[in-house]
Amino acid sequence: MDAITQLSWAGGPLRGNVALPASKSESNRALILQALAGSGQLGNLSDANDTQLMQRLLSQAAGRQELSAEDAGTVMRFLTAYLAVTGWRGRLTGTARMLERPIAVLVDALRQLGAAIEYEGQEGYPPLRFDGFTSRTAAEMPALTVRGDISSQYISALLMVGAALPAGLRLQLTGHIGSRPYINMTLALMHHFGAVIQEEGPTGIVVQPGGYQPASYRVEADWSAASYWYAMLALAPAGSELTLPGLREHSWQGDQAIAGMMQDFGVKTEFLPEGVRLLKTLPLSNRDLSYDFTDCPDLAQTVAVVAAALGLPITMKGLQSLRIKETDRIAALQVELAKFGAALTEGAPGAFQVSASGFRVSGQTVATYHDHRMAMAFAPLALLGPLQIESPAVVRKSYPRFWDELSAAGFQVS
Ligand SMILES: O=C(O)C1=C[C@@H](OP(=O)(O)O)[C@@H](O)[C@H](O)C1
Numbered sequence: 492m493d494a495i496t497q498l499s500w501a502g503g504p505l506r507g508n509v510a511l512p513a514s515k516s517e518s519n520r521a522l523i524l525q526a527l528a529g530s531g532q533l534g535n536l537s538d539a540n541d542t543q544l545m546q547r548l549l550s551q552a553a554g555r556q557e558l559s560a561e562d563a564g565t566v567m568r569f570l571t572a573y574l575a576v577t578g579w580r581g582r583l584t585g586t587a588r589m590l591e592r593p594i595a596v597l598v599d600a601l602r603q604l605g606a607a608i609e610y611e612g613q614e615g616y617p618p619l620r621f622d623g624f625t626s627r628t629a630a631e632m633p634a635l636t637v638r639g640d641i642s643s644q645y646i647s648a649l650l651m652v653g654a655a656l657p658a659g660l661r662l663q664l665t666g667h668i669g670s671r672p673y674i675n676m677t678l679a680l681m682h683h684f685g686a687v688i689q690e691e692g693p694t695g696i697v698v699q700p701g702g703y704q705p706a707s708y709r710v711e712a713d714w715s716a717a718s719y720w721y722a723m724l725a726l727a728p729a730g731s732e733l734t735l736p737g738l739r740e741h742s743w744q745g746d747q748a749i750a751g752m753m754q755d756f757g758v759k760t761e762f763l764p765e766g767v768r769l770l771k772t773l774p775l776s777n778r779d780l781s782y783d784f785t786d787c788p789d790l791a792q793t794v795a796v797v798a799a800a801l802g803l804p805i806t807m808k809g810l811q812s813l814r815i816k817e818t819d820r821i822a823a824l825q826v827e828l829a830k831f832g833a834a835l836t837e838g839a840p841g842a843f844q845v846s847a848s849g850f851r852v853s854g855q856t857v858a859t860y861h862d863h864r865m866a867m868a869f870a871p872l873a874l875l876g877p878l879q880i881e882s883p884a885v886v887r888k889s890y891p892r893f894w895d896e897l898s899a900a901g902f903q904v905s
């Protein structure tokens with residue numbers, strides 16, 4: 492695909508059936524657990540590059556001394572723990588951006604468990620050099636205190652390998668825990684693969700030793716990917732309606748929170764046996780809308796763009812982790828929203844306001860900063876006017892067929 496995609500909408504209601512990718516978060520956990528269990532039957536694995544990459548690296552690791560996690564946070568963090576406890580020797584690196592995403596909390600914890608890991612470049616950041624594993628506490632359960640306020644991926648990574656350690660693992664989480672639903676998803680999948688876990692209050696987790704049993708699991712469709720279709724319905728004309736197969740009412744994905752948030756923006760969710768139906772209704776008005784993204788950071792860009800486009804002033808909290816994702820997502824949103832006449836500004840510390848006066852879509856070009864979610868969060872604006880998206884291929888990280896699905900839904904994509 493070209494370096495720029497032109498997007499437009501001919502008018503009329505948006506209707507149809509949309510194919511979503513499978514959840515990359517569930518897929519990448521299931522792949523690690525399957526590798527630790529020795530076998531298993533996984534259905535509906537994601538076609539996202541993050542998942543295809545995880546699958547490839549797990550199968551290649553034994554014979555290689557150099558692996559790249561590219562730009563995939565879950566691959567970098569989950570594989571670091573997996574490679575460490577399986578005694579791998581070699582180098583794990585990633586894209587230029589991955590070398591700016593911190594990993595010290597995880598490396599410190601793995602070192603305490605007996606992993607020999609060194610930083611090759613900047614202290615606290617990939618690339619990492621692995622040199623085997625010598626369990627320090629074979630008889631007594633190791634107990635680690637781990638910060639929960641930087642990335643939940645460190646905690647998920649430790650929990651998953653915890654059950655494979657000779658004496659299990661006890662974690663005490665500190666700080667204001669972010670992305671908690673992702674930790675719960677990890678625990679749910681570990682349980683599904685036979686792990687025995689006890690939660691001790693909101694911050695203590697004990698993983699018993701004993702490893703995993705082979706299990707089959709069918710991955711749910713991806714709620715984060717669904718968020719872009721919610722955004723489209725919020726901006727689409729009256730009479731619009733979409734069906735998204737493969738989403739479950741009882742989901743392990745915290746990004747299901749999009750259903751509640753988008754109700755405020757005029758999108759009603761109906762759960763069907765085969766997925767969800769989204770119906771266009773009227774957005775709320777005259778209300779101080781405030782949303783906390785601590786538990787669902789990947790929804791922040793979607794919601795910021797829709798609120799700005801609808802001219803609904805909102806407050807956004809819990810955005811701290813956005814600074815260390817595929818790009819600094821707060822800075823990226825500020826620059827790109829400004830192109831449309833909207834602003835994202837920090838009022839009180841940690842509370843950002845979205846405001847828009849005279850929001851207009853008129854052929855602007857959106858830069859995407861190597862971030863799939865910048866491309867997908869701004870694409871729904873095509874319902875309001877023509878626009879262009881730079882480096883559209885970024886979507887391959889989580890939703891490779893995104894542009895094809897837009898095209899099938901009636902957008903002009905060229
Ligand atoms: O565990 C996971 O699958 C993820 C956890 C979240 O990251 P943080 O825990 O770093 O917020 C999320 O942003 C990411 O897309 C996927």
Ligand SMILES: C=C(OP(=O)(O)O)C(=O)O
Pocket residue numbers: 562563564565566789816817864889
């Ligand atoms: C933050 C994301 O992914 P990761 O941290 O796994 O790279 C994302 O998909 O939005």
